[in-house]
Amino acid sequence: MRNEELNGLYLVVDPSMDHEVLLKKIEESLKGGIEILQIWNHWPDGMSEYDKEQLITYIIEMAGKYGVPVLINDDWELLQNTDLAGVHFDSIPDDIDKIRQKVGRDFIAGITCSNDLEVVKWAEENSFDYVSFCAMYPSPSVGSCEIVRPETVRKAREVTDIPLFLSGGITPEKIDGLEGLEFNGVAVISGILSDDEPKEKARNYNQALIKR
Template identity: 55%
Template sequence: MKKQNLITGGVYLVLDPEMNRATLLHKLKEALTGGVRLLQVWNNWPASFGLSAKQDLIGDILAVASAYSVPLLINEEWQLLKDTGLAGVHFDTIPADYEVIKAEIKRDFICGITCGNDLEAVRWAEQNRVDYISFCAMFPSLSAGSCEIVSPETVKKAREITQIPFFLSGGITTENMAALQELDFAGVAVISGILNAASPQKSAAAYIYALNKLKK
């Protein structure tokens, strides 16, 4: 299977490593049972975490995710791909040394990038044949606080540039997703909408239902 075929859309869960580990792993398993198809470890580590602590947590997450055959990506810290089973990396901005990064990783990996209203990241993604683009933020969100609000016109213009799968993120709920119906996107990226839910399994399933309803 080509790595590109792994990114077909659906619900993309971004994990917050600051959460209590046992709680995070429990919620992760529930979310995967609910149908989450892609995972990322957010670059929001506890201040006390060094390299070995990060590798340990990644190992624990991989042990859960592997049972569901769901790929796990890391936010920004691509060096962690060298000594773990991570499937890829998500960049918040265009990396200045992408060719060097690819040479150092020395294996095939999934790559995604965040895009705001500046379409330069989309052009870079198309030129470098990355696997997906995540637009942040479509709505106000505490966890996506550093993202600007992306206009629907930006997403439409981006689709004229590339056919790379799009994920929409930032403040997306099952209720407001209908406002995005006119846009061409493959999936949604979520943090608190699933991790803070009373039942991550039911929440993930609800996102999938809302997403599928838009595509009918």
């Protein structure tokens, strides 16, 4: 996938949820039009690597029917035994060249950024596919992340043309408040996963993105 194709609604899912509930919500979210899916590395205590790989494989099969790439959060080693499309790093990894060598195939690479534009510059220099800013607003899913200043996003667009995603407390209604910022999509967790109608909620996000 070329990085200019990375855009739209990006869903981060929590594998610590009841898996029957989680898979149903993922299926409904896919029907609602998500474009990218990331599995957060928030695994249940004691879950084996085999069981992680089995769950990942099932999610990949679900998402594949909709042409949606599935990424893993930080646990890049899981790319070696699964068909994951990529990895999202929460911070700059120690040796990205060694990671790429060990994975042994092309993969989508993204990274979280707060207000430190050095992360954006590093992502540009290391041919990353996207940057996700967190958090734009307070959210129960992002813990104690600092709030990203709009000016940071503006300056990021001046130094790179790679796709930029915004995340953290973003609701469909708050997308209007992001007017004037150049970004390619929004990433959500609880905004969809905590909703009783994830398909409709995903559609609401997409409608808001189209209108902006």
